[in-house]
Amino acid sequence: MSIPLSSWRLPALLTAGLAAGALLGWLADRHVASGVALVAVAEIVLLLTRIRHQTRPIMAVRAPITPLQHDRFMTRSRRIASSLRDLRSAASQLPDAVVLLDHQQQVRWFNRAAENLLGLRRPRDRGQPLQQRLAASDLSGWLRDGALEPLNDVAAPGQANSQLNVSLLPFGKRQHLLLARDISHLNRLEQIRRDFVANVSHELRTPLTVIHGYLELIDPEDVPELAAVLGEMRAQSKRMGQIVEDLLTLSRLETQHQVADERVPMASLLATVRKEAEALSQGRHEITLQSSAEADLLGSPKDLHSALSNLVSNAVRYTPAGGHITIRWQRTPQGAMYSVSDTGFGIPAAHLARLTERFYRVSSSRSRDSGGTGLGLSIVKHVLNLHQAQLHVESAPGIGSTFACHFGHARLLMPGGSDES
Ligand code: ADP
Numbered sequence: 431m432s433i434p435l436s437s438w439r440l441p442a443l444l445t446a447g448l449a450a451g452a453l454l455g456w457l458a459d460r461h462v463a464s465g466v467a468l469v470a471v472a473e474i475v476l477l478l479t480r481i482r483h484q485t486r487p488i489m490a491v492r493a494p495i496t497p498l499q500h501d502r503f504m505t506r507s508r509r510i511a512s513s514l515r516d517l518r519s520a521a522s523q524l525p526d527a528v529v530l531l532d533h534q535q536q537v538r539w540f541n542r543a544a545e546n547l548l549g550l551r552r553p554r555d556r557g558q559p560l561q562q563r564l565a566a567s568d569l570s571g572w573l574r575d576g577a578l579e580p581l582n583d584v585a586a587p588g589q590a591n592s593q594l595n596v597s598l599l600p601f602g603k604r605q606h607l608l609l610a611r612d613i614s615h616l617n618r619l620e621q622i623r624r625d626f627v628a629n630v631s632h633e634l635r636t637p638l639t640v641i642h643g644y645l646e647l648i649d650p651e652d653v654p655e656l657a658a659v660l661g662e663m664r665a666q667s668k669r670m671g672q673i674v675e676d677l678l679t680l681s682r683l684e685t686q687h688q689v690a691d692e693r694v695p696m697a698s699l700l701a702t703v704r705k706e707a708e709a710l711s712q713g714r715h716e717i718t719l720q721s722s723a724e725a726d727l728l729g730s731p732k733d734l735h736s737a738l739s740n741l742v743s744n745a746v747r748y749t750p751a752g753g754h755i756t757i758r759w760q761r762t763p764q765g766a767m768y769s770v771s772d773t774g775f776g777i778p779a780a781h782l783a784r785l786t787e788r789f790y791r792v793s794s795s796r797s798r799d800s801g802g803t804g805l806g807l808s809i810v811k812h813v814l815n816l817h818q819a820q821l822h823v824e825s826a827p828g829i830g831s832t833f834a835c836h837f838g839h840a841r842l843l844m845p846g847g848s849d850e851s
Contacts, residue, residue, distance in 0.1 A: 549588030
């Protein structure tokens, strides 16, 4: 049963709902419009239901209705119809495309942005299956496969050179709401940021090499009073050089969409990684290698080496002397896993989700003292993404950490042979 609302309460409630939607949208993904769109559509559905509920008893009454009842009903209907118009016109002005779909994914309603971004036309497309209307676009296959995850960076069917972020949200009885947001300007900003970082790193590379070269030429024994300063200058110029190299590596990985499919012999890569760990540890840790996967990887040997050795180098740098480090390469039901476990400082749970961000450090002083650039795990994440692999981290402060890279079957090869394992 619907609750009668006085003339001012209904618009006030609808407005409050929209404000709450804006707040939720902002909290969920920093985008007010998507929250407002969701609430607006929910309110439209609610109002339609109210109209139905309110008219049903009146229609069902057998006795003739009195003029007073008729007037009340008409006033209420006009008020609701006006709220509905307001909501519709608000939703049609949203910058994001909004498409209401029925239980058969046929188009029930769409706003103006959906015409521009998705190329929908009214009245032509009303009642048409959306998948059919978008047959020429990547969105069609995504809808056919159930649209379980949002689709990012897809070309806008209705607007050349625009990219969309699209999601399909269920509501009501098997109905859906398709939301599409134009992310072209974000992509452009991201491109500017990438170019800036790449250009700055590139420009810094030569002067740093020159400075480092001259510093190497000065023999501390010739200037004993400056020996300590010279040592520090050399260490810092080396660190800056490493940061520049890591930034250039990241820029390259970010612009790359796929890697060369080469065989990466794991037996020799694991042996190299272990040797590097021993050189870095200089006998301060016990390092164990357990390799039972009997599989090679398919991908970029250089990038995989960089990622796998980064994890080992971190284990050495964040484990106090006397600790244990175990490198494993083993089969899993999904493929194979490369992992590095240590008995080091560990990482509090609050930091785990942000570890792969550039320059994110749990402890800045410890990272700097250990010679880190703050970019290692960011590189690891990008390399793994390019190999369709995932990084999982488990850690407990004071006990240690395990960084595991999970590779799928498609990335595995039989050692020495040419067949997939
Ligand atoms: P860094 O060059 O600072 O080591 P990374 O991106 O490799 O940069 O790592 C980011 C941060 O994650 C480090 O600063 C450190 O705080 C934490 N970290 C990484 N690996 C480990 C580990 N094995 N044990 C403890 N902390 C770690």
